[in-house]
Amino acid sequence: xxxxxxxxxxxxxxxxxxxxxxxxxxxxxxxxxxxxxxxxxxxxxxxxxxxxxxxxxxxxxxxxxxxxxxxxxxxxxxxxxxxxxxxxxxxxxxxxxxxxxxxxxxxxxxxxxxxxxxxxxxxxxxxxxxxxxxxxxxxxxxxxxxxxxxxxxxxxxxxxxxxxxxxxxxxxxxxxxxxxxxxxxxxxxxxxxxxxxxxxxxxxxxxxxxxxxxxxxxxxxxxxxxxxxxxxxxxxxxxxxxxxxxxxxxxxxxxxxxxxxxxxxxxxxxxxxxxxxxxxxx
Amino acid sequence: xxxxxxxxxxxxxxxxxxxxxxxxxxxxxxxxxxxxxxxxxxxxxxxxxxxxxxxxxxxxxxxxxxxxxxxxxxxxxxxxxxxxxxxxxxxxxxxxxxxxxxxxxxxxxxxxxxxxxxxxxxxxxxxxxxxxxxxxxxxxxxxxxxxxxxxxxxxxxxxxxxxxxxxxxxxxxxxxxxxxxxxxxxxxxxxxxxxxxxxxxxxxxxxxxxxxxxxxxxxxxxxxxxxxxxxxxxxxxxxxxxxxxxxxxxxx
Numbered sequence: 001x002x003x004x005x006x007x008x009x010x011x012x013x014x015x016x017x018x019x020x021x022x023x024x025x026x027x028x029x030x031x032x033x034x035x036x037x038x039x040x041x042x043x044x045x046x047x048x049x050x051x052x053x054x055x056x057x058x059x060x061x062x063x064x065x066x067x068x069x070x071x072x073x074x075x076x077x078x079x080x081x082x083x084x085x086x087x088x089x090x091x092x093x094x095x096x097x098x099x100x101x102x103x104x105x106x107x108x109x110x111x112x113x114x115x116x117x118x119x120x121x122x123x124x125x126x127x128x129x130x131x132x133x134x135x136x137x138x139x140x141x142x143x144x145x146x147x148x149x150x151x152x153x154x155x156x157x158x159x160x161x162x163x164x165x166x167x168x169x170x171x172x173x174x175x176x177x178x179x180x181x182x183x184x185x186x187x188x189x190x191x192x193x194x195x196x197x198x199x200x201x202x203x204x205x206x207x208x209x210x211x212x213x214x215x216x217x218x219x220x221x222x223x224x225x226x227x228x229x230x231x232x233x234x235x236x237x238x239x240x241x242x243x244x245x246x247x248x249x250x251x252x253x254x255x256x257x258x259x260x261x262x263x264x265x266x267x268x269x270x271x272x273x274x275x276x277x278x279x280x281x282x
Numbered sequence: 283x284x285x286x287x288x289x290x291x292x293x294x295x296x297x298x299x300x301x302x303x304x305x306x307x308x309x310x311x312x313x314x315x316x317x318x319x320x321x322x323x324x325x326x327x328x329x330x331x332x333x334x335x336x337x338x339x340x341x342x343x344x345x346x347x348x349x350x351x352x353x354x355x356x357x358x359x360x361x362x363x364x365x366x367x368x369x370x371x372x373x374x375x376x377x378x379x380x381x382x383x384x385x386x387x388x389x390x391x392x393x394x395x396x397x398x399x400x401x402x403x404x405x406x407x408x409x410x411x412x413x414x415x416x417x418x419x420x421x422x423x424x425x426x427x428x429x430x431x432x433x434x435x436x437x438x439x440x441x442x443x444x445x446x447x448x449x450x451x452x453x454x455x456x457x458x459x460x461x462x463x464x465x466x467x468x469x470x471x472x473x474x475x476x477x478x479x480x481x482x483x484x485x486x487x488x489x490x491x492x493x494x495x496x497x498x499x500x501x502x503x504x505x506x507x508x509x510x511x512x513x514x515x516x517x518x519x520x521x522x523x524x525x526x527x528x529x530x531x532x533x534x
Contacts, residue, residue, distance in 0.1 A: 099341070171376040171440070173339055175390040175447065176366030185393050189380045280379045281429045 038261060042254035050255055055221050061248055065256050067223050071138065071231035072263070075217060076203055078142025078227060083149040084199055091157025091195075092183060106154075114151035121147050122212030130216060136230040141217025145209060149202040156198025160191040165282050193278040197271035204267040208260055210235035234260040287312040287352060287451055287481045288333060294346040295328050295337055302328045304505045305347075310451070310498075315473060315482045317496035317513070319489060321533060325505040326485045330453045333483065334368040335361040351450065366390065369444030369452035374460050375436035377428035377443070384424040386439055387411060390447040406446050413479070414442035415472050434465025438472065451481040458491070470495050489529060493517050501525045 049064060056063030090106060097103050121144050129140035164187050172182040188195070213219075218230040219240070234256050241253035286309035295303035303325045310316050318326045331337040332345050335356060349356045356364050377386045387407045391398050398406065407424070411417040416438040420431070428439050437457060444452050454473070458466040473482060473495050486492050492499050493513060500510040501524075509516060509525045520526045527533060 165376075167372055167374050167376040168378060170336065170339075170372060171378065171443075172389075172393060174334065174336060174365055174370040174372075175393060175443070176362040176364070177390075177393040178362050181393060181395075186378060186380075190378075281427075282379055 035261070038254065038257050041251070042256075042258035045251050045255035046258060050252070051259070054223060058246070063252070065232075065234070065237055065252065065259065067220055067232040068234045068237040068256060069259065070223060070225070071217065071220065071233040072207065072235075072260075074138050074225070074227065074231055075142050075145055075213070075233055076207060078139060079145035079149050079206055080199065080203065082143060082146035083153055083202065087150050087153025087199075087202075088157050088188075088195060090154045092161060092188065094154070094158040095161035095187075096183060110151045110154045113147065114155070116147075117211075118144075118148060118209055119211040119214075122215055125212060126215040133228075135228075136216060136218035138217055138224070138227045138229065138231040141213045141231070141233070142227070144212035144216050145206040148209060148212065149206050152202040152205060153198055156201065157191070157195050160194030160198065161187055163194070164190045168282070190280055190282070193274050193280065197275045200267050200271035200274070204264040204271075207264050207267070208235055210239055234263075285312055286310055288483070289350045290329075290332070291348045291350070293329070293332060293349065295325070295332050296342075296344050296346075297340065298342040302505050303332065306502075306507045308500060308507055308510055310481065310483055312481050313477055313479070314497040315477045315484060315495055316498040316500065317484045317486055317492035318500045318502060319486055319492045319528075320502035320508075321528070322487065324502040326487075326502050327455055328505075329502065329507075330370075330455055330483055330485050333453055334370055335364050336370065362394075366394070366447050367449055369447060369449035371437070371440050371444055371452065371454045371457050373456045375433055375440055377431070377436050377439050379427065379429045381428060382425045383420050383428045383431070383439060386428040387442050387446050389443055410442040410446040411439075413445050413476065414438045415468070415475070416442055432465070434461050434468055437461060437465070437469060441469075441472070441476075445476075445480070449480065451483060452476075454482060454484045456485055456487065459487070466491075501528060503528070 049062070051064060051069065052066050053062070053064035054067055055065070090110070094103050094106060125140050125144035125147070129143060130136055133140070168186055168190060169182055172186040173179070177185070213233050213236055217233055217236070219236045220230045220232045224231050238253045238256045238260065241249040241256065244250065288310035290306055290308050293303055293306045293308075294301060306325075306329060308329075318329060320326045328337060333349060333356075335345075337343050337345055338361070345357065351364075351367065377383075378389055381389060381392075384403075384407055385392060387410050388398065388403055390396075391403070391406075408417060408421075411420065416435060419435060420439075428436065431439060437460075441452070441454075441457075458469050461469065470491065473484065476482060477497075484492075484496065496513045498511065499513040499516040501508045501516065501520075501522075503524055509520060509522045511521075516525065517529065520529060
């Protein structure tokens with residue numbers, strides 16, 4: 001048997017390292033190109049006025065996206081109120097009862113829901129809520145987004161709680177703590193940073209959804225705080241402005257994109273910080 | 283045996299369909315240290331996990347016949363009450379990572395929402411930590427997280443946590459198998475002190491440890507209690523051939 005020389009091995013090692021680092025860097029390129037382009041085109045219109053004022057009538061210059069920002073925040077709030085408690089409860093169930101039939105079907109259902117096209121979810125929300133209530137509402141938009149967020153929260157919670165070591169659960173049970181209290185006061189607190197970041201990732205996932213809002217929240221050029229009225233949202237604003245023939249509206253679409261990207265970016269970064277700062281050593 | 287604190291009667295335990303304990307009848311004496319030794323898989327851990335009803339927490343596991351704490355039938359009581367009266371320390375130190383040292387010690391009260399007055403909590407914490415020989419090392423940072431301690435200290439913290447509920451007996455499931463020799467020696471010394479105030483049942487796979495620290499020793503093999511006697515008799519004049527073979531290292 002002939003052994004390859006050490007020089008050859010070092011050379012191959014070097015080539016591989018170079019290739020891997022190069023490909024890893026290449027994976028970053030699209031993100032930075034997108035960010036650079038969006039910021040270059042959008043930062044021009046950004047101003048306090050742009051963030052806080054309402055759209056002007058067509059043809060008038062100026063105007064802002066306050067309606068869309070408020071609408072998006074409302075939709076995220078409604079979606080979180082619906083999806084977070086339900087998602088955490090289901091996640092706790094799946095991590096505690098790993099092998100029941102109900103757990104099997106819940107997991108299956110959640111996975112299918114996760115793969116559901118967002119436009120279908122929008123149609124369903126339209127049928128169930130918009131049609132039955134007779135109007136477009138923030139509530140129906142929030143519910144559509146909640147359906148998209150739910151699987152992320154469920155699976156995120158489940159995965160995080162599965163990582164909590166069994167010996168901590170035993171420690172609690174051996175102190176005579178009932179099972180439900182063990183879950184509430186030992187297992188969930190240990191998984192809390194992970195649960196929070198799963199929720200935040202869910203938020204950043206739905207923040208940019210457009211399709212389910214087209215026939216639910218519908219859009220609104222005015223500031224609206226009632227969940228039972230149609231509301232605007234950043235993705236819808238971007239969509240309609242970008243399709244419009246007016247240059248200043250197209251510029252505003254870029255500005256709204258910057259705001260939306262910042263929202264998603266900041267949420268993601270907070271999720272990262274929560275995970276690393278509050279890291280619980282088992 | 284004179285006044286046993288704990289007694290099992292013909293105890294059978296199962297994992298699913300598999301019989302893991304075969305008719306174990308055993309008295310655990312009060313304020314003594316009773317060691318249960320045997321090779322891996324002999325059922326020694328299963329036995330002590332039946333004593334505080336932890337065995338049944340495993341899906342598919344069940345227990346037949348009775349365990350008495352003095353004259354109370356443990357299997358006729360609420361499992362959570364049983365576990366508050368019988369403390370347990372595990373193989374791996376397992377302090378709660380979200381809690382400080384102080385909170386860990388009174389975790390049995392906190393998690394069960396048993397209200398303690400401020401002074402009472404302080405007293406229980408100091409008392410339990412002193413009994414577990416940890417007080418002097420941690421008294422200046424009671425509010426740091428328990429997981430910053432060394433392995434041996436963490437294990438003593440877990441002992442303090444078990445003692446804090448004022449149990450009649452504590453069960454130690456191979457408490458030193460994850461520790462280095464120095465921490466092990468420290469815990470063995472601690473057990474000698476503890477047995478003056480509380481009965482101890484120790485599971486160990488370390489023959490030397492059983493001979494060093496225990497008053498009574500039980501030898502288990504394949505789910506059976508083969509022999510049970512004073513430690514001196516077990517180690518000098520074992521009655522059963524299997525015990526003798528185990529002690530001289532023919533198996534296990």
